[in-house]
Amino acid sequence: MIKPIANIVVSALSIFLLGTMSVSAVNKKNDLPEIGVVASSAISLDKEVLIGDALMRQLRGQAPIINDPLLDEYIQDLGNRLVAQADNVKFPYKFFILNSPDINAFAFFGGHIGIHTGLIFNARNESELASVLAHEVSHVTQRHIARSIEARQKSSPLQIASLLGGILLAMANPEAGMAAISVGNAASAQSSINYTRQNEQEADRVGIGILAEAGFDPNGASSFFGILAEKSRLKSTPLAFLLTHPLPESRIADARTRVASFRPRNVPESINFHLAKTRILARYYANPKRNIEYFAEIVQKQSYVFKQAAEYGLALSYLADEQFEPALKLIEGLLQNNPDNLFYLDTYTDIAIETNQHQKAIDKLSAQIVNAPFNRVLTLNLANVLIKTRDFERATSLLKDYLLINPDNMLANELLSDAYLSSGQKLEMHQVKAEVYALVAAYPRAIDELHTAYNYANNRKIEQQRIRARIEQFRTAQERLQTL
Template identity: 50%
Template sequence: MFNKKPLLISITLTIIIAKLFTFDVKASEQNNKNKLPEIGISGFSVLSLDKERQIGEAMMRQLRATQPIIQDPVLTEYINHLGNQLVKNAQDVNYAFEFFLINNNELNAFAFFGGHVGIHSGLLTTAENESELASVIAHEISHVTQRHLARRLESQSNSQALNMAGLVSGILIALVNPTVGMAALSASMAASQQASINYTRSNEKEADRVGIALLANSNFDPQGAPSFFAKMSEKYRYASKPPAMLLTHPLPESRIADARQRAHQFPVKQLSPNLSFELAKARIKARYQSTPSDNIANFKQQLQKQSYSLPAAANYGLALSYFENKDFKQAKDLLEFLLKTDKNNLFYIDALTDVYLALKMNDAALTMLSELSLLMPNNQVISLNYGNALLESGDYEHAASVLQDFLIISPGNYIAYDLLTTVYRKQGKKGLMHITKAEVYALLGAYNKAVDELQTSYDFVEEQPLLQKRIKARILQLQEQENKLKRL
């Protein structure tokens, strides 16, 4: 219920990012023109870790504004838990990672500056088990820890003076939408195309080596990598249009053979089906793919033929499909049954909250969530659902309190600010409404709109001088964030 279409925001951030790289490359050329070439390229002369982090945050804001990111607290919780299971065993981790899902059935995953990893929803529903999905995420984590984008830029700047602004402006497009973006990249890299291809193949080989070791060390089946590679290769062997992932991650037979050989160096792990993975897969299929009636038929067929990995996941998918089809009573019966078997399962709790609210059983939702909020304080699934249930019930003061407390712990949460904006609007607190709306715009990289909202809020809080001072300070902070990118 939380997922919304992204707002279309100006591409100013892309221009700023491109200028950033142009400056860094020119400075690098001036400082290094008399130095002997180094065999080991680290990427630090083009892009420091601090600048990489800032640019990654700017790119993430742009993605929120332009791509259908799945704003779903349950799926966000799952994909970040899975990703961080891998990160805690990775080497050379320089910053906190952020994992997110994009509502796109194409097979694709990508990583960019500052530890950001995007996974298309189609990739999750295609993977047969969690080890296959984890293998792709481990590969992308390895691209980040090995700083492949920065090293690629350094390789380009060391070979010849290319149009780096054009190169960088195409990177994000190519990662998210390769069929469009690769054209932009190839135009910028035409002068040294073969060198770029060879360097990219080297990156892929290194990411495979590091990623498979990371997969094994994180208690996943290392065979997940060659298994998924082989599946993709076979499926798209004769396809006229390969999936997006194969455009940015080429998959020749030699790479599959290397992956098999590397995986065999580790003990095989026989893992049982993972419930969270199967529930996430069912949730995406029921909420983001096909039609409710088709999904009901598909999940019913799975249950009748027992063609599922776990019966609970098939029942969960059926319950969500009932909900999407507005068969709320049937969804309620199934979800309450599932919750009895696993009373703290966030997938069930989130879905049952939606059902209770749809059936106007607000008290049932609030009782369930108030108890869980004591057990799991500031958990994003519980806090956001609790805040939303209080909002739907008209208890605006309590809703605001829950969301404010959560934002202290998670200050960059888009959904929380969006809900809090609605709460303040319902209360008629226009000053606070414009303040939180400004934070929504700031998370989308729309700094000018954010400042406009803050300036509008100023006149509504004339009797609160302390709040006016905070508004002025926040305006200066946002302006400084934008100017800092330009100054770099």
């Protein structure tokens, strides 16, 4: 279970409680005519974005979010394919992954969707995984949290606090979240459960349509429900996903009925899906020696969907066990047949760094980045190896350009901070360190870093003005966090 989330819920709860207590003061200019996306009287879209950003910053600091460029790239690309087919998309969606074996996913304000590694690992194909993402996208487009608030405007603040605290905690710690909901009176608890089931049915209906329109097999939804039902029967306690997404038998039947209205679709297996599953196992589950045995047996028995994915997992396991020679041999073989595959290039870079063959990695990455100048995997890998070779000027230039487009990327900011530190640029290092703290809502520490940076600015008046302005921005952000 993810224990640190409890601290986030306390802060988030105060935000939501203040917001619900001042419902009448909310600007209604964003009222929407569609039945499925009402609730602007409870919370405006602008405020939804602000709250979503505040929650995301706290999640970065306290939840086990994976800053893995490859998995981030994969899940964001998959999510974007679904969002492109959704209606009522009001803001960019951000998909992120938590390192947790629970089969779970959750959505919250501002288009933020979290996926647990356990969900990806237990999905049997990409359509099953996409069905869950489509479901969560639907929760956002239908504004289910805002509608929950609106449905309870007549409740007392204490009941609202109990309900929202439970909902937020249930995002990442379902058992604790449902317990929090149950502490309210029986009628309130039953009402929240019924409303949740209505939301789930609507998200199923909308999500299956998105899934089909995006080119996936709509049967992925019903088959994934089958996985959940089967696993639930084998456990003494409900699965995490089922605690936040009630799954009565009627819901499975409804999903199968909806799917029947679509033409059957034979969707080819996705190599990237299987590479992502393999990476999760090799990097985040078990230990290197156990994984070497596991993947070696799969390769030997040919019990794989893609041989490349099994070999990739074996290479990652060898690398983790510091057996660089067999790892390199496998990766070079994979790159020979697919030289632009990001999964293979990333591992090749890691091996090159470990074996002091930096220039080979730089050459390969530089050749690829010409065609994809802002790709996160290529940019962050190349910047990392350039820092190792002390080519700080090129590394910082690369990272600064990337951050102009992706300012919230934690790993890019951390790499830039490391580059400035290693090159002795203390003014710039403290400025970037402040941005890192701001990304996790640690505004007092961010302001402290900027005060330190100011001391290094000496008589550079323009730089001093810029730092003072950023300090004021962080103070405003902190005040907004406290008064939302």
